[in-house]
Amino acid sequence: MAGAPPVIGAPHQDKKPPVSQCRLTPSGRQSVLSLRPQATPNMKIIIYSIILIISIVNLFFSIYTFRTPNWIRFDSPKSSPFQLTSIFGLKEKCDKSADYSQFQCRKFPEKSKDCSIDINLFKTNQLTLQPALKLLKNRGDESLGDQDQVNQFNAHTHQTKSGFGFCEKWNTAAYTSQLSIIINLISVFCIFIVLIGNNYRKENGWKVCGGLILIHAIFQTISWSLIIKVFNEDDRFYLGSNLSLSTYISILTSILDLMCFTTLICGEFSGVFKHSNQAEEDDDYVPIN
Incomplete structure (x- = not known):
């Protein structure tokens, strides 16, 4: 049986490589779009994004520790006939006893009651x-x-x-904590501007952002250091008194700040902020020789 005749009119399909999109570079050389895979996300953007998130978290932490009277807590022993709970904040002190179901707060420290x-x-x-x-x-x-x-x-x-020295130390802790909130707000704004800015801002913005983060860490460290100092030295904090949540959050905030500052320094020395990725350098075009 003879072979089947070829189909007349059927187009002959040849596999051809895709036509490259070309353009002229400023030097007059013809360039073609690169067929290489897309570059990985810019490391600078990743670093600044993470630090921005941490700075926002630290801002909430700083506001919480400043406004919440939860730095030192005193609970009378359970065997005591008079049950009393006192919590100390940077700006107020709250007491709760058997006579009151809720905390009764007042300004703290008061010169007439707490400083003399x-x-x-x-x-x-x-x-x-x-x-x-x-x-x-x-x-x-x-x-x-x-x-x-x-x-x-x-x-x-x-x-x-x-109480000589107690009120001065306590008020200094409150003042530095308040200043740290202002510095933290500025640092969040600065990091956001760098993150959405051009490549020059990303390469050089770490200096300003890192400096603000370091200042915030210093202010927070002064606050919790002074509170711990008076807690250990002043005799009004006797058996039953313990450091409370705000103190530990303030310490955590300082640690996170130092981690962010160290990351920026390491990024600079490792060259992350000095060089762009390959996609930014040649705009994804490869010259044809």
């Missing part, structure tokens, strides 16, 4: 000590029976119990 001691307490100390000192004097101990000893005791009591 009532003069009647010194009078009480003096009246209490005088009979004992008089008895010692009658027994022949002249060194303890002198009135100067009473004055020295009162002066010492005034130094150790009057």
Whole structure:
């Protein structure tokens, strides 16, 4: 049986390579679109995006720690007949006892209540000590029976119990925390401008952004360092007092800031901010030789 005749009129299809799209470069050479795979996302954009997210989180943390009275918490022992809970913030103190179902808050620290001691307490100390000192004097101990000893005791009591230095440290912690919020707002705006800006901003913006992040970390560190210092030194925070949530959040904020700052420094020294990716350098065109 003879073979089937070829089909007349059937077009002969040849596989041809796709026509390249060409253009002329400023130098007059013909260029063709590159057929290579697309470049990976710009590393600078990834870094700035992550740091922007962390800075926004730190902003919420900073506002929370400044406004919430939750730096130090005191709970009276369960065996105590009088149950009391006190929470201390940078700007207020709240107390709750069996008589109140909710916290009753007031401004903290107040100069009249928290920064000085009532003069009647010194009078009480003096009246209490005088009979004992008089008895010692009658027994022949002249060194303890002198009135100067009473004055020295009162002066010492005034130094150790009057709260000297406490309010200054506490108010400084509140002030630096408030400043850190302002710096954090500026840094978020700066990082956003760099992120949407041109390549020059991405290559050089790390200096300003990193500086603002570092300043925010310093202010936050000053705040929680002062709070921890007065917590360890002041005798108003006795057994039952503990550092609370805001203190730990402030420490976490400082750590995150230092991590972001270190990332920017490492990115600069590794050349991430100095060189564009290949797609930006030649605009995805390959010259034809």
